[in-house]
Amino acid sequence: MKNKELALIFEKIADALEFQGENPFKIIAYRKAARILNDLTEDIAVIHQKAALREIPGIGEGIAKKIDEYLTTGRMKKYDEVTAHIPDRVLELMAIPNLGPKTVSLVYKELGVQNLADLRKVIEDGSLAQLPGMGEKKAQNILKGIERYEASRERIPLGDAFPLGMEVVNALKQLKDVEQVSPAGSLRRLKETIGDIDILVASERGGAIIEKFTHLPEVVQVLAQGDTKGSVVMSGGLQVDVRVVPRDCYGAALQYFTGSKAHNIKLRYMARERGLKISEYGVFKGEKKLAGKTEEEVYKMVGLPYIPPELREDRGEIEAAKEGTLPSLVQKEDIRGDLHVHSKYSDGSASIREIAEEARRMGYEYVAICDHSKSVRYAGGMPEKKLLKQMDEIARLNEELTDFTVLSGVEVDILQDGSLDYPDEILEKLDIVVAAIHTGFKQKCTERMIRAMENPHVDVIAHPTGRLISSREGYDIDIHAVMEKAAETHTALEINSYYDRLDLNDVNAKSARELGVKLSLGTDAHHPHQLWMLQLGLGVARRGWAERKDILNTLPTSTLKK
């Protein structure tokens, strides 16, 4: 698929145009095209073949032509032109905080700065500070920006940011004069990776709260501290921003700081059409403030129902809200169990009883034990005999438990030829069969998965794309073909909720749902204290517009078994 490739090209064109001081709206158009391509699950080449490029909102004549050119010839003249006279590393400098396109362009033209090393040099020898509009303070700010850039170039997985964010939220809740606290930004939208943690506080005493915040024990560096905003680096290198607003702006501010940027831009455009203005302080008609205390009010002023944070990505939610077709998203209370947990029988570290106890404590009705099958040696895959023994233990445990069910399952390997790691006689005895690829990521993965789904005993495909957020691209796979087969064979696709997987991801989950595929939430936990991660998978499901009926594990035990 060339989707990501094209997205990268448009992103680079945007960078180059920004560097050259082009019309900002043109730049926005290229960035938007890049975002759309990144979010697309369908192969852009297929859309191109159907001559349907122009039907995608945000893709107009110019960009459609460029996509066509690239797919037909493998080159894009525009890209070659705009990048021709800019050294490769220069554009990367724009990613440094406090350093934007104007300054990069200036130091390049005036001082010949072409890379990070050059930049450091002109700061140290003072020549940057001499440039028009520059000064010593600006130079020092850029230097700080370089430090931050080098310290945390990467976004971190939601699963790392989430517990830390909640810790800070809880610490702030304890403070005097704090009326309301909420995560904001990408953390509140439960995006799979987080750049920095944003937290919003309602209070009339901002200064005191920010003061306390910047002195939390985990803080290693204070980046900014004022009456309304504080910004710190926590141990581990993650940046946390806290903003304090008066209570009558809290809703507007929460809406504003939750984003996404694209969602907010569209919303404010709608406000303009109605002669209104939306800012973090409220909704205004001229000088007059019309709303701001709650998010609901803000949406209402532009004629929309409340839109849950997870949907706010400008992926059609505003249009759906207008038409009254927003999904009624699956909720935490709807989830009745975890459908993918490992025990000591393979590479997990807890007994089945311990897992069951923790799952019950969490309010679940069931948990599915799905240990590895025999071929997965490195993960302690079970020979048939061991699996039978496990089934036995589960049966005995279930006799003992009155209000809880342990489901006997397996994570059976899909072998190189697409056959399964256990014979059908074994698989048919199990409550749930989850099939997965663990080896041969480049070997005909699509065909293998399709063949696995043709086996009537396979209920779920685990981590269907195989990606790891922090380290791995995933299988060489046509996920769209897999989804279509899943719909045809009534196989569920997993939203693996382990923090580094989140696989399917949000956009794939949305496509799957649109094709009528059921989704299965499982943590892939190897220890009971990882069961909380189902919240992350639930976030992905909600970001994928999933309703209760789309999720396998909203079913009660008896229906699920059937």
Add this chain to the structure above:
DNA sequence: GCCGTTTTCGGCCCGACTGTTTTCAGTCG
């Protein structure tokens, strides 16, 4: 570059902060 029951041309989201400025440019979120 995109888009259209106010437009095929002329718009395109909004405010804060900082540092360099005599009224504003650049950067950020």
